[in-house]
Amino acid sequence: MDRNAGWRTGRGIVVVAAALAFAAPAVAAPEEIQVYMYEMDDPGDVGLDVHTSYVATGDRTLDYPGEQPSIRRLRVTPEFSYGLSTTFELGLYLPLATLDSTGRVGADGIKFRLKYIAPHGAGDGWYYGANFEIGRVDHRLDLNPYNAELKLIAGRYAGPWTFAVNGNVDFTVDGPQPAPASFDLDTKLSRAVSKSLAVGIETYNGAGAFRRLGSFGSSEQSTFVTLDTRFGRWDVNFGVGHGYGANRDGLIVKAIIGVPIGRPPRRDVETP
Numbered sequence: 001m002d003r004n005a006g007w008r009t010g011r012g013i014v015v016v017a018a019a020l021a022f023a024a025p026a027v028a029a030p031e032e033i034q035v036y037m038y039e040m041d042d043p044g045d046v047g048l049d050v051h052t053s054y055v056a057t058g059d060r061t062l063d064y065p066g067e068q069p070s071i072r073r074l075r076v077t078p079e080f081s082y083g084l085s086t087t088f089e090l091g092l093y094l095p096l097a098t099l100d101s102t103g104r105v106g107a108d109g110i111k112f113r114l115k116y117i118a119p120h121g122a123g124d125g126w127y128y129g130a131n132f133e134i135g136r137v138d139h140r141l142d143l144n145p146y147n148a149e150l151k152l153i154a155g156r157y158a159g160p161w162t163f164a165v166n167g168n169v170d171f172t173v174d175g176p177q178p179a180p181a182s183f184d185l186d187t188k189l190s191r192a193v194s195k196s197l198a199v200g201i202e203t204y205n206g207a208g209a210f211r212r213l214g215s216f217g218s219s220e221q222s223t224f225v226t227l228d229t230r231f232g233r234w235d236v237n238f239g240v241g242h243g244y245g246a247n248r249d250g251l252i253v254k255a256i257i258g259v260p261i262g263r264p265p266r267r268d269v270e271t272p
Helices: 003-023
Strands: 046-055 074-083 088-093 097-099 105-107 109-117 125-137 146-158 161-174 182-194 197-209 220-231 234-245 251-259
Touching (some): 182 220, 197 234
Antiparallel strands (some): 046 074, 046 251, 074 088, 074 097, 088 109, 109 125, 146 161, 161 182, 182 197, 197 220, 220 234, 234 251
């Protein structure tokens, strides 16, 4: 494939996605509030990110009988990754753990993913790829236990600036209440202010089911102010956000902690 054609394709994805993102400001999977970018494990290397989130305020209204309220719930999900090649990475989320407001600890599911990032040159430039995820979660977290997601990844890094956009197609694989496939758009814009710190904004923008795209008011939305930093070989993405639209969560705190169990993930750009 002609690399220049690939870059043009990536630019087109970003332009279309960005236009949709700024047309209206959803929340990622509760166990993983993250915008995917270009990080990859080298072939044969193992990585570990620990995803955590805590809902401090919100509405206790439940969507179905037996649902676990998200308010004052802590979620902790280790994500193990393995570099299959220079372009493919395998991931495993295990366990999807929760600590609810009553002090009950649960191991509530497992998910697998396969991530692809197209080859691209180091330095300033565009990147694009895709991620496929499938798994099972407990009834307390989702009425339909088996779900999957196809995530399109695109973005650009230029000097201290990094922009990323994810277009996510979410669909039910199996469960008691089949639902149509839905779409949401996640974005991240950050600026490095030093070699070890970047500040940014992340938005998670639900657009509704495909048959009713643009139903932002009836979909989940959230926006986070974020810090990305390093402590030696440890990476941390920390964010404070708020839900709106159909999202009943108020104040949300989230962190993704990169644990240095192997070599650092491959990156194509370093902060200044």
